[in-house]
Amino acid sequence: MTKIKSVRTRVWNWTGPTVPPQGNFCTNASDALWIMGDAMASFRFHQWLTCEVETEDGTIGIGNAALAPTVVKKAIDDWYAPLVIGEDPFDYAYIWEKMYRRTHAWGRKGIGMTAISAIDIAIWDLMGKLVNKPVFKLLGGRTKEKIPVYYSKLYADSIEAMQREAEEAASHGYQAFKSRFGFGPKDGMAGMRENLKRVEALREVLGYDVDLMLECYMGWTLDYTKRMLPKLAPFEPRWLEEPVIADDVAGYAELNAMGIVPISGGEHEFSVIGCAELINRKAVSILQYDTNRVGGITAAQKINAIAEAAQIPVIPHAGQMHNYHLTMANTNCPISEYFPVFDVEVGNELFYYIFEGDAEAAGGYLQLDDDTPGLGISITDKHLDHFEITE
Numbered sequence: 001m002t003k004i005k006s007v008r009t010r011v012w013n014w015t016g017p018t019v020p021p022q023g024n025f026c027t028n029a030s031d032a033l034w035i036m037g038d039a040m041a042s043f044r045f046h047q048w049l050t051c052e053v054e055t056e057d058g059t060i061g062i063g064n065a066a067l068a069p070t071v072v073k074k075a076i077d078d079w080y081a082p083l084v085i086g087e088d089p090f091d092y093a094y095i096w097e098k099m100y101r102r103t104h105a106w107g108r109k110g111i112g113m114t115a116i117s118a119i120d121i122a123i124w125d126l127m128g129k130l131v132n133k134p135v136f137k138l139l140g141g142r143t144k145e146k147i148p149v150y151y152s153k154l155y156a157d158s159i160e161a162m163q164r165e166a167e168e169a170a171s172h173g174y175q176a177f178k179s180r181f182g183f184g185p186k187d188g189m190a191g192m193r194e195n196l197k198r199v200e201a202l203r204e205v206l207g208y209d210v211d212l213m214l215e216c217y218m219g220w221t222l223d224y225t226k227r228m229l230p231k232l233a234p235f236e237p238r239w240l241e242e243p244v245i246a247d248d249v250a251g252y253a254e255l256n257a258m259g260i261v262p263i264s265g266g267e268h269e270f271s272v273i274g275c276a277e278l279i280n281r282k283a284v285s286i287l288q289y290d291t292n293r294v295g296g297i298t299a300a301q302k303i304n305a306i307a308e309a310a311q312i313p314v315i316p317h318a319g320q321m322h323n324y325h326l327t328m329a330n331t332n333c334p335i336s337e338y339f340p341v342f343d344v345e346v347g348n349e350l351f352y353y354i355f356e357g358d359a360e361a362a363g364g365y366l367q368l369d370d371d372t373p374g375l376g377i378s379i380t381d382k383h384l385d386h387f388e389i390t391e
């Protein structure tokens with residue numbers, strides 16, 4: 001069997017045009033700081049990491065990650081690549097444990113686990129290519145004719161702009177939509193009313209026969225969320241996402257136990273055991289690990305089994321092919337998040353400019369090809385003018 005001979009990392013720094021963020025476009029963890037600065041400071045993904053794992057026979061698997069790419073690159077180059085080179089990619093579970101355990105003192109959450117994720121995703125792409133099968137066929141196969149997706153954008157804006165965007169999205173056949181709150185604890189009662197007006201306005205144009213999800217991106221507090229939940233309930237949100245900071249697992253459990261609106265989260269949780277804690281403590285009703293942070297496909301598939309046993313649906317955070325393959329192969333993953341193709345804004349959509357082959361939604365669904373090996377993406381040179389690449 002062919003062995004891994006190299007791991008190549010590149011940081012893709014977007015230098016092209018970006019859509020400037022509106023004020024109050026999305027609450028986030030930095031809102032609690034007394035000096036208000038850049039509204040996008042705690043989430044801007046204008047850099048991306050690609051990680052290519054190559055075997056002796058010249059086959060290349062592609063992985064990627066979007067968290068702190070320059071630091072993750074250094075971690076892979078200096079620490080993780082040497083652990084992987086010389087291994088058989090089909091020993092993926094062993095390789096994962098080797099990466100996890102050899103760096104356990106410092107690597108098990110955050111940067112370290114993101115590095116493991118990027119390599120692991122590349123190894124799955126590689127395995128698919130080596131056996132000429134799509135990754136979802138290695139994970140269990142097709143559990144759905146096609147994957148329903150939810151439209152994920154609707155950042156807070158004027159009521160008219162949000163209604164226009166929702167109507168436009170609905171006209172493309174989406175049956176589920178996720179919107180972002182613009183106001184949080186620092187905005188007091190007046191901000192609460194602004195939040196509620198926008199949810200009401202979205203229901204006004206979308207009606208109540210489709211799903212509406214609401215995202216806080218960790219910009220609220222426990223107290224604020226407790227006050228908001230009864231006010232949101234009449235609008236029948238499918239879930240309230242990441243109301244409080246990721247470390248406040250007790251807060252998630254308390255909010256979820258209120259049973260007013262299902263609480264979702266997990267996109268900032270790491271590893272099998274980290275997600276198992278969210279599940280075991282019933283901290284979330286919907287688990288949303290991010291595959292390129294949580295530990296890649298190897299970890300995600302184990303988490304899927306734990307979540308399924310607890311009957312907690314898994315809807316991975318973000319678009320991207322690795323998430324779609326997992327969703328296709330798991331009955332307990334009912335739907336995928338979908339970032340519409342758009343000019344670069346917060347950066348969620350940057351992967352469309354780095355890769356070719358990402359599935360595109362049509363009529364509210366997307367499809368994976370039974371005959372395309374691996375994840376089905378390649379690195380494109382179409383937008384090279386708009387990137388500064390560090391190797």
Ligand SMILES: O=C(O)C(=O)C[C@@H](O)CO
Binds near residue numbers: 043217267337346
């Ligand atoms: O898509 C999500 O769930 C995110 O958290 C993305 C981020 O951009 C906040 O909206």
Ligand SMILES: [Mg+2]
Binds near residue numbers: 241242267
């Ligand atoms: Mg989210």
